[in-house]
Amino acid sequence: MTNNLGLTMRSAASSPRGARSIARELQEAITNGAFGYREQLPTERQLAQNYGASRTTIRKALMWLEDQRLVERRPGSGTYASYEPETSNQDIAERTSPLELIEVRAAIEPQMARLAVLHATARDLDKVQSLLKELQTAEQALDAERYSSADEQFHLAVATCTSNPLLVWLYKQINIIRTHAQWADMRKKILTRENMRIYNEQHAAILRAIQMRDAAGAADVMVQHMAKARDDLIGAHSL
Structure with a gap:
């Protein structure tokens, strides 16, 4: 790392x-x-x-x-x-719904993927690759908690590929919000075997696009990934 x-x-x-x-x-x-x-x-x-x-x-x-x-x-x-962030971070986590967070991610992550293509080092890509393997292992084990943790780290690693400290900091705040209790119920509903399979296909496509230095391709796959996550979240709310 x-x-x-x-x-x-x-x-x-x-x-x-x-x-x-x-x-x-x-x-x-x-x-x-x-x-x-x-x-x-x-x-x-x-x-x-x-x-x-x-x-x-x-x-x-x-x-x-x-x-x-x-x-x-x-x-x-x-x-x-495992250091707990300050109270102000917890407050915003409580006031931010999963759908609101997905909307923020959808706004920034396609551009984040573009910047990753421009700035990722070989070491950065090795880290993303290792986290993809962890996601695939969690998928095979049907371990939603392990998958969620690896997913947080995968997207943070993509942020790190940008070499933009503000973007990395921002993504850490996103991951803080994802630790809130309201995400636990959503995780159980959303992270089915089929959804994990599709997400990992998208994760692999994101990594390939970054490795191939395909900025437009990386952004396009990230748009699809965020759209899938948003649709699944809306579906989980209706259950």
């Missing part, structure tokens, strides 16, 4: 660090928004390399963060930021 800690982590590799020192630095990054709610942190191996520390030290740091409820460690998946 993109190194959200930037120069801080690179400079940290110059001298060994203790677990608590590393944990404090990660805590600051998480609470300052370098990692959005439910966003995946770098792997233990990457953190160990960046901080010039052993993986045992990194595990201790992550355990401390987990005790502070700042991260969630998922066996076989990775470590995710």
